[in-house]
Amino acid sequence: MxxxxxxxxxxxxxxxxxxxxxxxxxxxxxxxxxxxxxxxxxxxxxxxxxxxxxxxxxxxxxxxxxxxxxxxxxxxxxxxxxxxxxxxxxxxTDVITHILEDFKTFSESGVGQHQKVLLEFVSVNPTGVMHIGHARGAASGDTLARLLRKNGYDVLTEYYVNDAGNQMDKLAESLYARYLEAAGKPSVFPEDGYHGEDITAFGNALFNKHGLTYIDHPEALTVFKKEGLEHLLLEIKNDLASARVRFDSYYHESSLYASGAVEEVLKRLKASGQTYTEDGALYLKTSAYGDEKDRVLVKSNGDYTYILPDIAYHEQKIKRGYHTLIDILGTDHHGYVARLKASLHILGYQDVLEVILLQMVRVIEDGVEIKMSKRSGQALALKDLIEDVGPDPIRYFFAARSLNSHMDLDIELARKQKNDNPVYYVQYAYARIQALFEKATHLNQAFDPTLKTFTTLENPLINDLLNHLRQYPDTLKKAALSKEIHKVPKYLHDLAGLFHKWYSAESFLTGEPRYISERLSVLKALEKVLEDGFELIGIEAKRVM
RNA sequence: GUUCCGGUAGCUCAGCUGGAUAGAGCAACAGCCUUCUAAGCUGUCGGUCGGGGGUUCGAAUCCCUCCCGGAACGCCA
Known part of the structure; x- marks a missing residue:
């Protein structure tokens, strides 16, 4: 114990x-x-x-x-x-041997008890590239998934692909307009179309690929929609991969229509007696379950509103065996939470869904806020930022903020500080440890895993470090339970700080073999915890800096 | 107008199930490399914790109220 x-x-x-x-x-x-x-x-x-x-x-x-x-x-x-x-x-000093001998039991609290969690995040509509505003959801969601898994939850991460709504039609129309332009034909750009450069570029690519085939072709929009979706989704996956984010599953909205799940859920909502018709539209009585007002499920023109497939989607999650659903959404979806919960309640599911609302990221450049909008096409692409500063600062930056904090990101500062970023502080600690092991090897002093008692660790700084190491499992457990991912970077930063102080205060590799050996053991334990923590927030454990 | 976030050092943010002198990074200033990586260390500067009430032995933390900023309030998604 x-x-x-x-x-x-x-x-x-x-x-x-x-x-x-x-x-x-x-x-x-x-x-x-x-x-x-x-x-x-x-x-x-x-x-x-x-x-x-x-x-x-x-x-x-x-x-x-x-x-x-x-x-x-x-x-x-x-x-x-x-x-x-x-x-x-x-x-x-027991904590040293505990870490070195059985890191798994040391670090994994198991509080999740294999609870099945479906964590949905990002779910950006495939109508353009991912921008920096999306990065927060991606980094936070991925870190949360890793943290929950670490603590014994069975997590499935999922990206919901909105490939069935009229946004896809707008995308197809936008692409078609760009395609016509590329062909030198007169075109009318759709109202509310997507102005992004990537859309223009892909419209050109479609022209290069298909030539004049689809001019005034009856299948043009259908084909462009399909190819546009494939292309943009691939781009998004690449962007996510560059930020070291991967999803276990991509769930397509269109599949809900194909399987009849949407129709089926509509039928049951009607059968629940909680719907009524007014002005030709079908309403769901969500206001009886905590929503501000009732919501339209079927418009008077017969189209479904977006919420209907969403209800079906969330029910599918539950039917797939996940009874804890977490959605990470931007605050712009704030109004959506109550109606979705109410709808699920009507279907008989209570307290299954937890929604984490991420505050918007304000991006500042030259003291002016840059509005992130895909329609306007003015947005800072995530890809560009990662090419510029690498994934580590971005992962760290977002993981280090509490999820519901508002945040300002100064682009100039982010670029300028790429060599002066807090993430390098923690990574540098790791690199220094590697250098010490390297040097120790040259001195024929290797880490000795059989060392169990310690007599030379008198420096109070070491004591602080050991105390801090002992807090690691507790920190992770608390962070997982409260879903406060920022506690992990905070912890690592403090730990790195204690190491840097110690490093400056003592010489590690001079003196009696025992003195050196005991320090190597502490370093080994420290290395282990840092590696583990880095893995959680998705940053690289650099051996050399 | 209603609902949800936020307002803590010059800047970006921690701290908030009430508790020990309010913390970190960046910025600024002064030191520290013939010695294991100075992306580091040491020190200094910097705060009416948005304002005002209240509860308490004790409030940045809880309650009320006001002010400021962001988000949402569609038969858009």
Whole structure:
């Protein structure tokens, strides 16, 4: 059992004997000030109300009743009621062997208990290239998926391809117009068409491929729609891949029509008695289930609104065996959440869907906001930015922000800072460790996996580092449960900082073999955690920088 | 007007299930490479935690209210 669990049991026992109270949760935190000890608990504060006693008294009583043990060097009550623990040196170093011998049990909390989660994100309509505004969803979603998997959830990541709506028709018309232009024929660009350069370029490509074949051809739009979709989806997949994002599944809206799922869900919604007709349109009574007002399912002209296939889609997710659905959407889809949840409720599914709304990214260039819009064609392509600065800064940047924080991205700064970005701080720590191992090899000093006891790790900086390493699993677990991915970069940054300080304070490779060997073990453990953390946020563990 | 986010250092953001002197990066300033990578370290500067009330032994954190910014309020998707 790890130190923290052992300590938790001891505290629970102390509370039991002091107050005859059974406490389930005992929170631990690293004291802000390392001189306060190796670990602290604010448990006395949460007991103050129920016990009607001052936190300080409670803390003292808990300390007095703490069972004798061989892990603690000292315990103290500090401030208004914190209990601070200092571990014995010999137990303090256990974390090193724990990490080195069984990293899996060390780092994986298993809280997910193989719960099946379907995580949908990005789902950009294939009507243009991905721009920087989409990158946040991609990076955040992918990191969340990795984090949940790490903690024992069975996650399927899915991209919903809107290939059936009238946006596809607009795409086909836009391509056709560009195609005509390329052919030197008169063309009328559709209202609300897509003005992006990529669309123009592909329109030209279609002309190069097909020549004059499709001029005034009855199948022109059908063919262009199909080829446009294929092309743009491929582009999107390439962009995602360049950002190290991959999806387990691409689910096409059109398949819902093909399988009859849309019709079927419409039939059942009607049968539920929760629909009515007004002004020739069919409404769903979503307002009875938390929505602001009722929503149209079928327009008076007979067309379906977008929500109908979406309802069918979400039900398909559930029918495929996923009872926890997470959608990551932009805040511009805010109004959509209540109606979708209400619709699922009507179908008999409650509390299956969680929607994470990502705040918009404001892109600033030269002090002016650049509006991201595919229709206008004015957008900073994700591809270009990745070519410029590489995927690491982008992955790190987005992973480091809490999901519902608003954020400004200064393009100039992002470019300028590519050598001064926080991501290099953490990567540099890893590269330095590699250099040390390299150098140690030349000195005929190799990492010794059999080393289990440590006697030379006296520097307080090492103590800080070990304390921090011990927090890794807890950090991941909390991050997964609250879906706060930004806790991972934060942790890695702090860890890297502790290493850099230590690196500057001590010489690692001079001195007794034992002195060196013990340091190599700490470095090995550190290396392991950094690699693991980098993997979670999708950045490269560079051996050389 | 209604709903949802946000307002913390010059800038970008952490901290928010109430608790120890409010943190980091960048920017600015002053130091540190004959020694394991200076993409680093050390120090300094920098904050009425949007304003005002309230609850509490204790509030950046909870409640109320106001101000400012973003998003959404379609028989668009």
């Amino acid at each position: 790890d130190l923290q669990s052992t300590l938790k049991k001891a505290i629970q026992a102390a509370i039991k004997s002091a107050f005859d109270l059974t406490v389930e949760a005992v929170l631990f935190e690293l004291p802000k000030d390392p001189t306060h000890g190796d670990l602290a608990t604010p448990i006395a504060f949460s007991l103050a109300k129920p016990l009607s006693q001052a936190p300080k008294q409670i803390a003292e009583a808990i300390v007095a009743h703490l069972p004798s043990n061989d892990i603690l060097e000292s315990v103290s009550v500090a401030g208004p009621g914190f209990i601070n623990f200092t571990f014995k040196k010999t137990t303090q």
